[in-house]
Amino acid sequence: MFLYYIALPFIAALLLSLFSRPHSKTFHPGWLVAIIPFVLFILFLTHSSGISEGQPLASLTNWIPSMGIQLSFYLDGLSLLFTLLITGIGFLVVLYSIFYLSKKENLINFYIYLLLFMGSMLGLVMSDNLFVLYTFWEFTSISSFLLIGFWSHRARSVYGALKSMMITVFGGLSMLGGFLLLWIATDTTSIREIISQKEELMASPLFTAILLLVLVGAFTKSAQFPFHTWLPDAMEAPTPVSAYLHSATMVKAGIYLVARLSLLFTGSDLFFLCVSGFGLVTLCWGSFMAVRQTDLKGILAFSTISQLGMIMAMLGFGSEAAIFAAVFHIFNHATFKGCLFMVAGIVDHETGTRDIRKLGGLMTFMPITATLAFFGTFSMAGFPLPIFNGFLSKEMFFDASLQTAAPSGLAKQAAPLFPYLAVLGSIFTFVYSMHLFFGTFRGKVQLDRLEKKPHEAPFGMLIPPFLLVCFIVVIGVLPNLINERLLAPAAGSIAGNPIHIHVAFWHGIKLPLIMSLIVVAAGALLSLFKRYWESIYLYLPGKLSADKAYQALLNSLLRGAKKTTSSYMTGSLSLYLAIIVLFLVCVTAGMMAATGGFAFSMADLSPVKWAEAITGFAMLLAAVATIFMKRRIAAVIVIGVVGYGLALLFVLFRAPDLALTQLIIETVTVVLFLLCFSHLPVMKPNSKPLRSKVADVLISLAAGTLITLVAISSHSSKWFQPISDYFVKTSYSLGGGKNIVNVILVDFRGLDTMFEITVLGLAALGIYGMIKIRLRKKGGMEQ
Amino acid sequence: MEILMCILGGALFAAGIYLLLQRQLLRIILGTALVSHGAHLLILTMGKLNRGAPPVLNEGIQHYTDPLPQALILTSIVISFGVTSFLLVLAYRAYQKNNTDMMDQLRGTEDE
Numbered sequence: 001m002f003l004y005y006i007a008l009p010f011i012a013a014l015l016l017s018l019f020s021r022p023h024s025k026t027f028h029p030g031w032l033v034a035i036i037p038f039v040l041f042i043l044f045l046t047h048s049s050g051i052s053e054g055q056p057l058a059s060l061t062n063w064i065p066s067m068g069i070q071l072s073f074y075l076d077g078l079s080l081l082f083t084l085l086i087t088g089i090g091f092l093v094v095l096y097s098i099f100y101l102s103k104k105e106n107l108i109n110f111y112i113y114l115l116l117f118m119g120s121m122l123g124l125v126m127s128d129n130l131f132v133l134y135t136f137w138e139f140t141s142i143s144s145f146l147l148i149g150f151w152s153h154r155a156r157s158v159y160g161a162l163k164s165m166m167i168t169v170f171g172g173l174s175m176l177g178g179f180l181l182l183w184i185a186t187d188t189t190s191i192r193e194i195i196s197q198k199e200e201l202m203a204s205p206l207f208t209a210i211l212l213l214v215l216v217g218a219f220t221k222s223a224q225f226p227f228h229t230w231l232p233d234a235m236e237a238p239t240p241v242s243a244y245l246h247s248a249t250m251v252k253a254g255i256y257l258v259a260r261l262s263l264l265f266t267g268s269d270l271f272f273l274c275v276s277g278f279g280l281v282t283l284c285w286g287s288f289m290a291v292r293q294t295d296l297k298g299i300l301a302f303s304t305i306s307q308l309g310m311i312m313a314m315l316g317f318g319s320e321a322a323i324f325a326a327v328f329h330i331f332n333h334a335t336f337k338g339c340l341f342m343v344a345g346i347v348d349h350e351t352g353t354r355d356i357r358k359l360g361g362l363m364t365f366m367p368i369t370a371t372l373a374f375f376g377t378f379s380m381a382g383f384p385l386p387i388f389n390g391f392l393s394k395e396m397f398f399d400a401s402l403q404t405a406a407p408s409g410l411a412k413q414a415a416p417l418f419p420y421l422a423v424l425g426s427i428f429t430f431v432y433s434m435h436l437f438f439g440t441f442r443g444k445v446q447l448d449r450l451e452k453k454p455h456e457a458p459f460g461m462l463i464p465p466f467l468l469v470c471f472i473v474v475i476g477v478l479p480n481l482i483n484e485r486l487l488a489p490a491a492g493s494i495a496g497n498p499i500h501i502h503v504a505f506w507h508g509i510k511l512p513l514i515m516s517l518i519v520v521a522a523g524a525l526l527s528l529f530k531r532y533w534e535s536i537y538l539y540l541p542g543k544l545s546a547d548k549a550y551q552a553l554l555n556s557l558l559r560g561a562k563k564t565t566s567s568y569m570t571g572s573l574s575l576y577l578a579i580i581v582l583f584l585v586c587v588t589a590g591m592m593a594a595t596g597g598f599a600f601s602m603a604d605l606s607p608v609k610w611a612e613a614i615t616g617f618a619m620l621l622a623a624v625a626t627i628f629m630k631r632r633i634a635a636v637i638v639i640g641v642v643g644y645g646l647a648l649l650f651v652l653f654r655a656p657d658l659a660l661t662q663l664i665i666e667t668v669t670v671v672l673f674l675l676c677f678s679h680l681p682v683m684k685p686n687s688k689p690l691r692s693k694v695a696d697v698l699i700s701l702a703a704g705t706l707i708t709l710v711a712i713s714s715h716s717s718k719w720f721q722p723i724s725d726y727f728v729k730t731s732y733s734l735g736g737g738k739n740i741v742n743v744i745l746v747d748f749r750g751l752d753t754m755f756e757i758t759v760l761g762l763a764a765l766g767i768y769g770m771i772k773i774r775l776r777k778k779g780g781m782e783q
Numbered sequence: 784m785e786i787l788m789c790i791l792g793g794a795l796f797a798a799g800i801y802l803l804l805q806r807q808l809l810r811i812i813l814g815t816a817l818v819s820h821g822a823h824l825l826i827l828t829m830g831k832l833n834r835g836a837p838p839v840l841n842e843g844i845q846h847y848t849d850p851l852p853q854a855l856i857l858t859s860i861v862i863s864f865g866v867t868s869f870l871l872v873l874a875y876r877a878y879q880k881n882n883t884d885m886m887d888q889l890r891g892t893e894d895e
Binding site: 662731770 | 786788801820850851856865869871886
């Protein structure tokens with residue numbers, strides 16, 4: 001059943017691609033596309049009552065049965081929360097894009113990419129199979145790449161798309177490594193079955209490697225420090241894409257992965273330290289860097305990084321309250337950040353710039369947008385009023401940071417630091433939120449620096465952010481509205497047992513409230529006196545930024561690859577040949593030595609006869625002599641000796657047909673050589689330096705020795721009966737001929753002979769062509 | 784005898800490969816000829832040497848030498864003749880056009 005849900009966006013994308021005729025002037029395809037997420041949203045919503053009662057749904061289809069890989073989908077509380085976000089925000093984003101993207105854009109492509117992304121994301125959050133999950137994971141990376149690079153004529157878009165792809169696919173591969181180890185350790189690919197084997201896995205020596213590899217995957221996708229550097233560059237995407245992928249859904253895939261597997265990893269010191277530690281560092285660094293940005297979307301990008309760090313940290317804390325707060329914040333973040341991205345898009349759309357230094361005082365021009373932004377930013381800042389959902393989850397975060405579920409040892413010692421980091425990160429969050437709102441909508445108007453005269457956005461563009469603001473306020477006022485239906489089941493499926501927490505605005509004067517007040521006070525002070533301490537940004541990220549590290553790494557990688565390639569791709573064919581021969585010798589010799597292929601047996605040999613031995617010896621001398629010949633004619637004669645010697649051997653070894661053919665061919669070849677050679681340049685002495693001469697000798701000797709050894713081994717070991725007896729027996733009865741070799745050629749293996757003739761014909765055509773070209777050119781010159 | 788022939792085949796290969804590694808096109812062509820001679824000899828040796836009469840059916844003869852390698856070699860001789868003559872004309876044409884038959888001077892352009 002879920003297979004169809006997931007297939008729906010893919011099928012829609014396929015159908016859409018059929019309609020890729022030139023854009024129509026009257027109809028925006030977004031209206032059609034919007035139906036898909038809406039229908040899916042309703043469908044998923046109908047399952048919510050069953051799931052909140054603790055009845056997860058599953059569906060299963062065989063995909064690669066030989067490897068135990070099934071399209072196994074599973075809908076529990078956690079998946080349901082994500083599917084609702086994906087389809088719900090997806091619907092609003094499509095709606096928003098209808099007004100944001102003009103009909104002149106390549107809309108069909110845009111919506112195909114968007115639908116592909118939606119389908120992959122749904123598959124990702126519902127997969128119960130590791131490898132199916134991985135497949136969808138990479139699909140989201142690819143569709144994100146396509147969406148970021150949608151305006152492919154801009155160099156920055158292409159750069160951002162490539163960067164996000166490189167980093168997330170690198171993480172994806174690392175995650176695949178972790179999944180393979182998980183598979184090896186547990187012998188199952190089903191996530192639910194793996195979690196049921198937690199005890200054995202914790203004791204497994206692979207546990208640390210699995211944990212680290214999987215976390216690298218999650219951290220790259222969710223833009224955790226130091227992998228966060230792709231997210232700000234991904235803001236080159238059209239704003240609906242940023243709102244959808246890079247704040248509400250895709251970047252939460254890493255969070256989802258950690259949440260999904262946290263049952264497996266909880267209790268491990270390493271998990272606690274890594275996830276909480278990196279989460280808090282990301283929270284602080286992201287919010288600190290956000291204050292510095294001048295681009296509205298840049299601020300939002302770093303803000304997203306920091307908020308993702310906060311959610312990650314809560315998953316790391318591991319206590320029930322923390323997990324519930326994480327789920328709550330996943331939802332709240334999607335509402336206020338989605339809204340703010342749409343607001344940033346509106347400002348961009350109506351003023352022509354997103355540079356906060358040029359903006360200001362827009363409140364008077366666009367009051368509705370400003371109101372929406374007010375709710376978004378103040379909710380993000382965690383302002384303590386009961387109309388902002390962001391405050392509720394922020395306070396639960398403070399509460400959780402005070403009572404972590406640190407397993408033991410080092411983790412217990414690190415845990416007391418966490419509340420300080422949480423407050424520090426939140427102070428900067430407050431500062432950039434205020435900066436974002438007041439910098440854009442209050443202060444002095446600079447009309448001369450704007451590209452167009454600002455005015456309020458069209459009605460349709462305001463509806464999606466307005467709906468999100470409704471959520472902000474309604475959840476702020478009535479936080480328990482979605483609690484039992486949505487949040488509690490999601491938190492329950494992360495923790496493995498039901499979690500029921502009543503969300504309330506007022507808890508009395510307790511430590512979390514005091515922390516919130518400190519944040520507001522310190523944040524307000526820092527905002528007011530921002531220009532006095534801003535110069536710190538000149539020194540602090542400096543050369544230490546992750547962006548610079550990425551650049552340096554990429555450059556050295558490219559340089560290294562170029563160096564390696566040019567070290568052997570010199571353009572010298574004889575070097576290539578030497579490498580090929582050497583490789584062949586090493587692989588064959590190594591393989592035969594490893595499998596015991598070399599054999600030597602003196603049994604079953606025919607006696608040595610003088611005539612044969614002398615002929616062979618003459619051939620040997622002639623073959624060696626070809627190397628030293630200084631004149632063309634001598635070389636041709638000496639090679640003729642080898643050929644005629646071979647013909648003589650054929651006679652002695654009772655192969656009359658071969659002898660005849662060899663004699664004729666050899667004669668023709670020698671004639672051909674003699675015909676050609678007067679046109680060829682004289683033999684030049686071997687001009688190679690001594691060192692490469694020695695290398696050539698060694699390589700050819702090694703190859704010759706190996707071939708001798710292979711021949712002797714093949715002669716000395718008998719694995720099966722030769723099939724020649726069949727030909728001897730049936731040559732006359734089936735082929736009607738007494739010369740067995742001839743019968744084989746024209747009858748039993750007739751097809752071979754036909755293709756042989758084809759090859760000869762092609763060679764003849766080639767020769768004819770090459771000579772003909774010359775004639776024509778000469779003729780042309782004479783004219 | 785088989786062992787001796789194996790050694791001879793290996794020697795033909797060694798000489799042929801050495802010639803293949805040279806810079807002059809003419810020597811490379813000679814090298815291919817030597818390598819194919821070596822291959823033919825080895826194929827023949829694989830089928831055992833001097834066991835019975837030539838593979839032409841005759842009354843009263845029970846044992847024939849293995850006909851299958853001979854059929855394979857026959858095909859191969861003809862093919863290698865085609866290859867050698869093609870290479871010869873190619874070398875001739877390359878020399879006509881570029882005025883050299885040294886491989887290191889026939890490298891092509893930089894951005895190839």
